[in-house]
Amino acid sequence: GAVVSQHPSRVICKSGTSVKIECRSLDFQATTMFWYRQFPKKSLMLMATSNEGSKATYEQGVEKDKFLINHASLTLSTLTVTSAHPEDSSFYICSARDFRTDNYEQYFGPGTRLTVT
Amino acid sequence: KNQVEQSPQSLIILEGKNCTLQCNYTVSPFSNLRWYKQDTGRGPVSLTIMTFSENTKSNGRYTATLDADTKQSSLHITASQLSDSASYICVVSAKSSASKIIFGSGTRLSIRP
Numbered sequence: 001g002a003v004v005s006q007h008p009s010r011v012i013c014k015s016g017t018s019v020k021i022e023c024r025s026l027d028f029q030a031t032t033m034f035w036y037r038q039f040p041k042k043s044l045m046l047m048a049t050s051n052e053g054s055k056a057t058y059e060q061g062v063e064k065d066k067f068l069i070n071h072a073s074l075t076l077s078t079l080t081v082t083s084a085h086p087e088d089s090s091f092y093i094c095s096a097r098d099f100r101t102d103n104y105e106q107y108f109g110p111g112t113r114l115t116v117t
Numbered sequence: 118k119n120q121v122e123q124s125p126q127s128l129i130i131l132e133g134k135n136c137t138l139q140c141n142y143t144v145s146p147f148s149n150l151r152w153y154k155q156d157t158g159r160g161p162v163s164l165t166i167m168t169f170s171e172n173t174k175s176n177g178r179y180t181a182t183l184d185a186d187t188k189q190s191s192l193h194i195t196a197s198q199l200s201d202s203a204s205y206i207c208v209v210s211a212k213s214s215a216s217k218i219i220f221g222s223g224t225r226l227s228i229r230p
Contacts, residue, residue, distance in 0.1 A: 004160075034218075043206060043222045044161070093160050106151075106208075106218070108160035 002028045004096050006109035013084055013116055021079045021112045023094030029074035030096035034106070035067075038091040050077050084116040119144045121209050123221035131229050134197055138224045140190040140207030148212035152181050152192045155204045155223070164192070164205075194226075202228045 003026040013019050023033055032051050036044040048064075050056040050071035058064045068080040077096075081088055093111045121142045130136050142150070149168045153161035165174045165181040167190070173182050178195045194201055207221035 006160075041225070043220045046218070046220075091158070095160075105163065105166060108153075108162070110160045111158065113158070 002026075002096075002098075002105070002107045004030075004094065004107045004109040006092075006094055006112050008112060009110065010113045011115070013114070015085055015116055016083055018080055018082045019084055019114060021081075021092055021094075021114075023077045023079070023096065023109050025075045025096040025098075025107070028096075028098050028107075030077075030098055031074065032097050033071055033077040034095045034097075035069060035077075035079050036093045036095070038093060038111075044093060047079075081114065084114070086116045089114055089116045119209075119211060119217065119219050121207055121219045121221035123205075123207050123224050125224060126222070127225040127227070129227045129229060130197055132197060132199055135193065135195050136197060136226065138192045138194075138205050138207075138226070140192070140209075140221055142188050142190070142207070142209045142219070142221075144188075144209040144211050144217075144219055146212045147185065147188075148210040150181075150183055150190050150210075151208045152179070152190075153206045153208060155206060157203070161206055197228050199228050199230060202226060 005024045007022045035047045038044050047062045048056045048058045050069045052071050056069035071077040095106045095108045097106045124139045151166045152164040155161040164179050167183045180193045183190045204223040204225050206223045211217040
């Protein structure tokens with residue numbers, strides 16, 4: 001099956017710094033990538049949808065200036081958490097989909113654990 | 118309002134036993150329903166995908182059913198193993214230009230030896 005990778009898997013940063021998380025589709029082209037965050041024992045919450053070559057669409061309540069998303073190619077999307085605060089500590093998961101195949105499948109990355117101290 | 122509700126919220130069973138997880142949805146127009154398994158600290162992994170015309174699909178010891186009329190789905194796990202301990206998430210997609218995807222809150226399954 002298709003593989004989606006995320007880097008880094010874990011990151012610890014100091015409050016006020018910025019952190020970039022990469023999401024890559026390894027063996028397929030992802031026309032659309034999704035970014036989620038997940039709190040302990042809770043389900044995934046969609047943060048934004050990014051389409052290659054265009055601006056991301058953010059869900060209500062998600063600050064686009066704080067969570068910068070770039071989908072520069074069909075295999076790479078990045079999420080940058082700017083001026084991170086402890087409340088941004090969470091598990092961030094990306095997923096990728098190739099709408100051209102129309103098989104409805106959405107492939108998830110392994111997640112990135114962000115801890116802001 | 119598009120919603121996906123899962124039950125039970127959590128479940129503990131003994132190794133080797135069977136169990137069934139439920140998913141009710143109000144998503145419309147319906148496109149497809151997927152079941153995912155998520156191990157702690159990992160990303161979700163797809164188990165099954167079902168469209169409107171499919172009412173059952175198996176993946177090894179996992180069997181999913183779909184009743185599009187009552188808008189219900191179930192995931193049946195046969196002969197549970199310790200490695201089945203995970204969260205199981207029901208995800209329903211709406212057929213629209215925005216391709217809205219709605220996540221259930223998941224069922225946390227624990228298998229005891």
